[in-house]
Amino acid sequence: MKETSAGNHRRLLLIDDDPNLILLVKDYLEFRGYDVITAENGREALEVLEQETPDMIICDVMMPEMDGYSLVSAIRQDPKTSWVPVLFLSAKGQSQDRVKGLNIGADVYMVKPFEPEELVAQVESSLKQASRLIQHKDSKGGDSSPKIQVPFDVDLTPTELRVVHFVARGMANREIAEELKVSQRTIESHVSNMLGKTGLHNRTELARWAIENGMA
Template sequence: MKDKDKTSQTLLLIDDDPNLILLVKDYLEFNGYRVLTANQGMEAIKILEEEIPDLIICDVMMPEMDGYTFVKEIREDSRFSWLPIIFLSAKGQSKDRIKGLTQGADVYMVKPFEPDELVAQVNSTLSQSNRLMANNFRKTDHTPKIRVPKSVGLTPTETKVVNLVAQGFSNRDISETLGISQRTVESHVSNMLNKTGLHNRTELSRWVIENELV
């Protein structure tokens, strides 16, 4: 499995409209996310075999494998079943929303949508997902604890950054909260990963939560 950018949360965007892919990808990247893309479900499954994102944004109506079928397969695979999923669809009636949510999506958004609304939904869904994972870490005694050298020390700013990472904040959110640039946030996260020997933001969050640093 390929290493992903350790400092940014990764999204998988699936849609058969190349123009939408370009526009949404650019907007999400501008907001600090790393974005993988696929034009239909089968291609997305191949990507998942190589790399697991933090969240999936999926169109409903696609050739070969539609969004419903894709999500059904994801929810039945223990490797991916926990992934938060946002559905995008041109169908906006109540019955369509209900079907999308009952089929396994966490959020159902109707096209056309404002890019800012999508970013807000991504931020909110990731934060909720991180809170649930944090709660599970606290409740699960048999989960192996994250091992970090006892000599590791964090600067005051790193401590503030890592606390916000553990709460599910994106780099952009952290930047705005602390009044520093996104590049500085990424630098702090990268430094902390190097200090601790951890591999990604999820492990960093677990370390903070397990050691009650938040």
């Protein structure tokens, strides 16, 4: 039976050019309740990040097209993703490799091969730390992000309102489809339509807008 308590529908971006490692890590993390999207290299990962912002990024260091160092540098320079926790997975385990990875902007540096349970523990620890930082920032006031701005005349259909309610609860498209007893493609279409109406860039912004406006 699939475990769901640990991930609580958190979305992770897993980047590695080794398809076998991708399959193994993806299966293990999904078993622990995480929603995992994948990319084969840094350039493909940047294309994914243009569409949505994950809760955490797990990234190989040595990859074709764009390596992990270049990717994390780009992530840290973009205000939309600068806050996202990053975990490096690398076969390079020398002290100078770890130092370089952490200095580039990774939050955690793990060496391959690794124990899956340790990977999950590091992921959970990083997500908890990110949540504490966000809560601390919000509690101080005046330093929080401005409200999401959308056109004042946005008109969502009743179905779209139901879908955005589930999006704001952190549910993946697959789970929303199961809840509403429709296909995942139908949910993806509704989300795409809402992004078009609101001018927002991804599900994270859509969820934040829904919460700020009392839709969830």
